[in-house]
Amino acid sequence: MTQPLLQVLKLTAHYGVAQALFDVNLTILPGQVVALMGRNGMGKTTTVNVVCGLLGCTSGEVHFNGHDCGQMASYKIARLGIGLVPEGRRCFANLTVRENLLVAATQGEWTLEKVCGLLPRLKERLDQYANTLSGGEQQMLAIGRALLTNPKLLILDEATEGLAPVIRQEIWHIVASLKDAGQSILLIDKSLAELLPITDLCVLLERGSTVWQGAPEELNADLRDRYLGI
Numbered sequence: 001m002t003q004p005l006l007q008v009l010k011l012t013a014h015y016g017v018a019q020a021l022f023d024v025n026l027t028i029l030p031g032q033v034v035a036l037m038g039r040n041g042m043g044k045t046t047t048v049n050v051v052c053g054l055l056g057c058t059s060g061e062v063h064f065n066g067h068d069c070g071q072m073a074s075y076k077i078a079r080l081g082i083g084l085v086p087e088g089r090r091c092f093a094n095l096t097v098r099e100n101l102l103v104a105a106t107q108g109e110w111t112l113e114k115v116c117g118l119l120p121r122l123k124e125r126l127d128q129y130a131n132t133l134s135g136g137e138q139q140m141l142a143i144g145r146a147l148l149t150n151p152k153l154l155i156l157d158e159a160t161e162g163l164a165p166v167i168r169q170e171i172w173h174i175v176a177s178l179k180d181a182g183q184s185i186l187l188i189d190k191s192l193a194e195l196l197p198i199t200d201l202c203v204l205l206e207r208g209s210t211v212w213q214g215a216p217e218e219l220n221a222d223l224r225d226r227y228l229g230i
Contacts, residue, residue: 083151
């Protein structure tokens with residue numbers, strides 16, 4: 001039986017005295033693409049923050065690649081092999097594209113040359129400062145930066161939000177190519193038309209709890225209306 005790459009069990013978490021997660025359960029197998037879904041404010045980004053060590057869990061378990069990382073520091077979790085493309089991109093504005101890409105690079109399959117092959121727009125702008133890029137180019141930079149950490153799991157939090165349609169399609173093409181290459185991915189996105197065809201498993205959150213999970217073809221109209229507002 002294949003061992004999970006990421007396993008989240010009965011996860012709870014708080015922001016101060018306010019409880020944000022009540023019972024989140026999530027499993028990702030090696031090579032699997034999983035979509036974490038739900039309306040705004042239901043705990044998707046909070047779950048990602050706990051998995052990445054940016055927020056401590058109150059109770060429950062987070063295991064990644066055989067390690068218990070529920071209370072582990074974020075930099076140690078990153079070293080285990082989680083690459084995060086955060087909501088809002090968060091590129092280093094006063095660094096060049098090249099410097100952004102290399103700042104956290106590790107040895108492995110993904111090199112600067114390979115990332116530029118996947119994201120040719122970045123190759124043309126290696127010596128530009130990040131704050132001179134368009135929003136779509138900054139998003140590609142955030143993806144390239146995460147890939148250069150050579151992650152076992154790539155997390156994309158709203159990677160297409162607020163972008164022009166042509167750029168969104170380009171990013172979805174990149175994600176599909178990563179899936180074809182066997183990259184394990186956790187996706188948060190609202191674009192069901194693009195999300196579902198590349199997803200192996202959907203996990204729905206409602207008020208900080210996992211309420212349903214299944215194959216994308218099982219996500220029927222009733223579930224979409226009840227938990228996604230579609």
